[in-house]
Amino acid sequence: MTTAESGDPQPSAFVRRLPVGERLPMPENPVTGWETFPFELAEGELRVKPLLPPVLPEPERDGEAGAGHCAVCRKPVTEALWADGHWRVDAVGGARLPAVVLLQPRGHYDLGDLPAARSAELGPMLQRAERAVLAVDGVARVHVNRWGDGGAHLHFWLLARPAGLTQLRGTFLPLWEELLPPVPESERLRAHRRIAAELADGGGTAYAG
Numbered sequence: 001m002t003t004a005e006s007g008d009p010q011p012s013a014f015v016r017r018l019p020v021g022e023r024l025p026m027p028e029n030p031v032t033g034w035e036t037f038p039f040e041l042a043e044g045e046l047r048v049k050p051l052l053p054p055v056l057p058e059p060e061r062d063g064e065a066g067a068g069h070c071a072v073c074r075k076p077v078t079e080a081l082w083a084d085g086h087w088r089v090d091a092v093g094g095a096r097l098p099a100v101v102l103l104q105p106r107g108h109y110d111l112g113d114l115p116a117a118r119s120a121e122l123g124p125m126l127q128r129a130e131r132a133v134l135a136v137d138g139v140a141r142v143h144v145n146r147w148g149d150g151g152a153h154l155h156f157w158l159l160a161r162p163a164g165l166t167q168l169r170g171t172f173l174p175l176w177e178e179l180l181p182p183v184p185e186s187e188r189l190r191a192h193r194r195i196a197a198e199l200a201d202g203g204g205t206a207y208a209g
Contacts, residue, residue: 009163009164011138011163011164012098012137012138012162012163012164013137013138013187014098014137014138014162014183014187015138015162015163015164015165017181017184018165018180018181019181024179024180024181026179027178027179030178031175031178031179035052037049061148061149061150061151061152062150062151062152062153063108063151063152063153064152066108067108070108070151070152070153071151071153072104072108072151072153072155073108073153075090077106077207078207079207080207081101081192081195081196081199081206081207081208082132082195082196082199082200082204082205082206082207082208083106083204083205083207084203084204084205085106086105086106086107086117086118086121087103087104087105087106087121087125087204088103088104088105088106089101089102089103089104089129089132089195089196089199090102090104091188091192091208092157094182095159095177095183095188096177096178096179096180096181096182096183097159097160097161097162097173097177097180097183098136098137098138098139098160098162098183098191099133099136099139099158099159099160099191099192099195100157100158100159100160100177101129101133101157101158101195102155102156102157102158103125103126103129103155103156103158104153104154104155104156105118105153105154108152108153109153109154110148110152110153110154111146111148111154114154126144126156128199128202129156129158129199130142130144130158131198132194132195132196132198132199133158133160133195134160135194135195135198136160136191136194136195137191137194138162138163139160139161139162139163140161140162140163140164141160141161141169142158142159142160142161143157143158143159143161143173143174144156144157144158145157145159145174157174159173159174159177161173189208192208193206193208193209195208196208196209
């Protein structure tokens with residue numbers, strides 16, 4: 001969000017380019033087609049889907065077999081936005097919000113086996129990551145989520161909710177993220193550099209430049 005000479009808040013560049021008032025097109029792989037999406041349209045009526053039979057044992061997550069089988073552990077640290085000796089912050093490619101990043105430990109841990117020293121750092125690291133995302137122009141709130149169904153390597157999602165778009169508040173922000181128009185690459189990279197620089201002010205190395 002920016003401020004005009006009168007002092008009145010103005011929409012950010014992110015919000016100004018959105019087709020406000022127009023119906024957004026359905027993407028190629030809409031969220032309505034996800035197995036996990038809880039609703040379906042049947043006979044012109046929106047209904048809750050029936051529960052599927054359980055899948056047991058559950059399929060292994062990425063990295064379940066250890067660090068050697070983990071996509072996060074194999075990813076060079078230089079591809080992160082920022083990192084220090086114990087943590088890294090990575091951008092989520094193709095995100096359609098002002099910023100979406102992942103906070104992850106450098107070591108191969110899930111939340112239940114995170115060492116005590118890393119656990120003590122987790123709260124302050126989440127605060128640092130949130131402040132860094134809030135530094136991006138036009139961000140009102142940062143939603144912090146941890147699901148962990150796709151990967152065994154601990155990762156926290158930080159999603160930037162655009163200022164003024166109160167329709168995107170709450171638990172549906174990840175769904176809106178799939179539906180909004182793509183973010184121009186120059187804007188995305190500018191946000192990444194800002195996040196990396198903000199984090200590096202508190203230590204560690206910024207790799208987005």
